[in-house]
Amino acid sequence: MRTALVTGASRGIGAAIVAQFRNDGYRVLAPTRAELDLTYNSSIDSYLSRLKHPVDILVNDAGINRVAALEAMTLEDVEETFQINLLAAFRLTQELAPVMRLNNFGRVVNISSIWSVVSHLGRTSYAMSKSALNAMTRSLAVELAPDNVLINAVAPGYVMTDLTRENNTAVDIEKICRMIPANRLAEPNEIAFVVSFLCSEQNSYLTGQTVIVDGGYTCL
Numbered sequence: 001m002r003t004a005l006v007t008g009a010s011r012g013i014g015a016a017i018v019a020q021f022r023n024d025g026y027r028v029l030a031p032t033r034a035e036l037d038l039t040y041n042s043s044i045d046s047y048l049s050r051l052k053h054p055v056d057i058l059v060n061d062a063g064i065n066r067v068a069a070l071e072a073m074t075l076e077d078v079e080e081t082f083q084i085n086l087l088a089a090f091r092l093t094q095e096l097a098p099v100m101r102l103n104n105f106g107r108v109v110n111i112s113s114i115w116s117v118v119s120h121l122g123r124t125s126y127a128m129s130k131s132a133l134n135a136m137t138r139s140l141a142v143e144l145a146p147d148n149v150l151i152n153a154v155a156p157g158y159v160m161t162d163l164t165r166e167n168n169t170a171v172d173i174e175k176i177c178r179m180i181p182a183n184r185l186a187e188p189n190e191i192a193f194v195v196s197f198l199c200s201e202q203n204s205y206l207t208g209q210t211v212i213v214d215g216g217y218t219c220l
C-alpha cells in the first residue's frame with residue numbers, strides 16, 4: 001500500500017486531497033499543526049524522524065497568504081510566507097525524495113496558485129513564494145525524473161475555502177464569479193481530482209509542470 005503525506009490537511013483543499021487519497025486506497029498521513037508546524041524547521045525534523053513508513057507521495061498543500069500593499073509589507077511576514085509556502089516544501093521534498101528514488105517510484109505535488117503566473121494587488125509576498133515554488137518544481141523534476149520521481153505543481157484559481165473567505169468579502173466573491181469563464185469558484189474536490197491523477201501510476205510522464213485549475217480565469 002502506498003503512503004501519502006499531505007500538509008495543510010485540516011481543512012480546505014488539503015482536507016479534500018486527503019478524502020480523495022483515502023478513496024484511492026492510500027495510507028494517508030495528515031499531520032495536525034501540533035504534530036507538524038511548518039513554521040519551525042525543528043518541527044519538520046522531529047516529525048520526519050518519527051515516520052514509521054516510507055513516503056511514496058508528498059503533497060505540499062499548506063500555505064498562507066498575508067495580503068498587504070508594498071508599504072505595509074513587513075520583512076517578518078515575507079519570511080514567514082517563504083518559510084511555510086516554499087522552504088518547508090523544499091525541506092520535506094529533500095528529506096523524502098531519496099527513499100522515493102531508491103524505490104523507483106515517487107510523486108510530489110506542490111500546491112501553487114494562479115498568482116504565481118498572473119498578478120493581483122496586495123499579493124506580492126504570496127506571489128513571490130508561489131513563483132519560486134513553480135521554479136523549484138521544474139528544477140527538481142529534471143533531477144528526479146530518471147528515478148521515476150515525478151514532481152508537479154497545481155495552481156488553483158479561486159477555490160471556496162477559509163483562505164478565500166478571509167481575503168475576499170461576499171461582494172468581492174460575487175464580482176470574482178463574473179470574471180471567471182466557468183462563472184463560479186472551484187470546490188476543493190475539483191483540485192483534489194487533479195492532484196490524485198498527478199500522484200497516480202497512470203501519470204507516468206507528466207513532470208515539472210504547473211497545472212492551472214482556474215475555470216478559465218487566466219485565459220481571458
Ligand SMILES: NC(=O)c1ccc[n+]([C@@H]2O[C@H](COP(=O)([O-])OP(=O)(O)OC[C@H]3O[C@@H](n4cnc5c(N)ncnc54)[C@H](OP(=O)(O)O)[C@@H]3O)[C@@H](O)[C@H]2O)c1
Pocket residue numbers: 007008009010011012013014032033036037038039060061062063064065084111112113114155156157158159160161162163164
Ligand atoms: N483557496 C484558494 O482559493 C486557493 C487558491 C490558490 C492556491 N491556494 C493554495 O492552496 C493551499 C491550501 O489553501 P486553502 O485555501 O485550502 O487554505 P486554508 O483553508 O486557509 O487552509 C490552510 C491549511 O494550511 C495549514 N497551515 C497553515 N500554516 C501552517 C503551518 N505553519 N504549519 C502547518 N500547517 C499550516 C492550515 O493548518 P491549520 O488548520 O492548523 O491552520 C490549513 O490546514 C495553499 O497553499 C494555498 O496557497 C488556495
